[in-house]
Amino acid sequence: MMNAVLKIAALVVLSASVGKPVMAGGSREKIKPLAATQGYRDEIGRPPEPYKGPPRSGAEVYAYRCAACHAKTTQGAPMPGDDLEWALRARQGMDTLMDHTINGYRQLLMPPRGGCRNCSDAELKAAVLYMLKKSGVEPPA
Numbered sequence: 001m002m003n004a005v006l007k008i009a010a011l012v013v014l015s016a017s018v019g020k021p022v023m024a025g026g027s028r029e030k031i032k033p034l035a036a037t038q039g040y041r042d043e044i045g046r047p048p049e050p051y052k053g054p055p056r057s058g059a060e061v062y063a064y065r066c067a068a069c070h071a072k073t074t075q076g077a078p079m080p081g082d083d084l085e086w087a088l089r090a091r092q093g094m095d096t097l098m099d100h101t102i103n104g105y106r107q108l109l110m111p112p113r114g115g116c117r118n119c120s121d122a123e124l125k126a127a128v129l130y131m132l133k134k135s136g137v138e139p140p141a
Helices: 002-017 028-036 058-070 083-090 094-103 121-134
Strands: none
Touching: 058 121, 083 121, 094 121
8 A cells, every 4th residue: 555655656746747847946037147148157147347448350359259159160150261151141131140140049049249248239240241251252231
C-alpha cells in the first residue's frame, strides 16, 4: 500500500512539471531585464555609460561592438567582405538597414543598436556604411 502511495505521489509531482519550462528562479519575469539589455549581464538595470569622446568612425564602432557577431561566420550575421549577403541587404534600402540596426531584428538575432547602447545613430550608420564598403557594395539610397 505504501509503495502505491509513493508511486502516485511521484506521478503527481512529475506530471505537474511536464510542459513547463525549467528556469533558474522559476520565472520568465526574471529574464526580461536581460533581454532588454541585449544580453550583457553587466548592463542589467543600468543605463548605458555615456560616451564622452569624439564621434567614433564606422571602423571604431565595428571593432567596439559589431565585430562580436559580424566577424564570425558562426553567428549568422553577414561579415564585412561578403558581397552577396551585403548586396541582398542593401537592396532593402538604407532606411530598412538602419531600422534593423537601431531597433533590432528578429527578436534579438540582431540586438537593438547592435548592442552598442551608447552609440549615436550617426555612429551606427557609419558602422553600416563601413561594412558595406568593406564588402564592395554601394550604399543604398
